Amino acid sequence: MPLSDELWPEVQPAAARRLMLAGVQAFAERGYHGTTTRDIAGAAGMSPAGLYVYFPSKLALLAEISRSGHEQMLATLEKIVAEGRPPTATLTRLMTDFVSWHARRHTVARVVQYELHVLGDPEYQVVAALRQQIEQLFRRTISAGVTTGEFTVPEVRTTARSVLSLGIDVARWYGDHIRTGPTALGRQYAQLALRMVGAAADPVGEHL
DSSP states (O other): OOHHHHHOTTSOSHHHHHHHHHHHHHHHHHOSTTOOHHHHHHHTTSOGGGHHHHOSSHHHHHHHHHHHHHHHHHHHHHHHHHTOOOHHHHHHHHHHHHHHHHHHTHHHHHHHHHSGGGSOHHHHHHHHHHHHHHHHHHHHHHHHHHHHTSOOOSOHHHHHHHHHHHHHTHHHHOOTTOSSOHHHHHHHHHHHHHHHTTOOOOTTOTTO
16 A cells, blocks of 8 residues: 555545655645755656646645644554543543654654744644643543542643654654664653653553
8 A cells, every 4th residue: 555545545536645745745844944846746757737626735734644644643552541541541642653654654643843934823723622632631631530539640731742742753853773663662662651631651551
């Protein structure tokens, strides 16, 4: 399966997915402002005008990449919360999957997380709403842990944002040269998250 199909199976047609993959690679290497539509179209095997058949602008392409990445992550985390496990188990799974996604898809994640400032207000608001929903999942889980006595935190919102920031930062430094695999890294970060909320660590991974 082509990587573009794996990353964005819901995007049609295949040419649009190729453009998104080319955009991710170009934005990650050169940054948004250092990338031209010619760069993206050429990497996707199209003429410069070909991009505009599927996306009205370079900014629209970036917005679609960012929106799609956040929606994928939100869907993954919502499934975990819907399983209805106790807060410690839920937070362990949330952090493991959140970090492993940012490591496994580090190139995409780097663009999704660190090019947000480029988006115009309408595009940014769409992504901001998705980010708020992701934060809410962590906040609800941490708050539930405080209620059950599993967690001890001074302020839920700040703690949730700190945990999320820890996971997001993985996209900045992770690469294929790192020996620790995405899943193993996610489990390590899950232990850090448990310590941050004052929960007992889970060295044997019983909550995974």
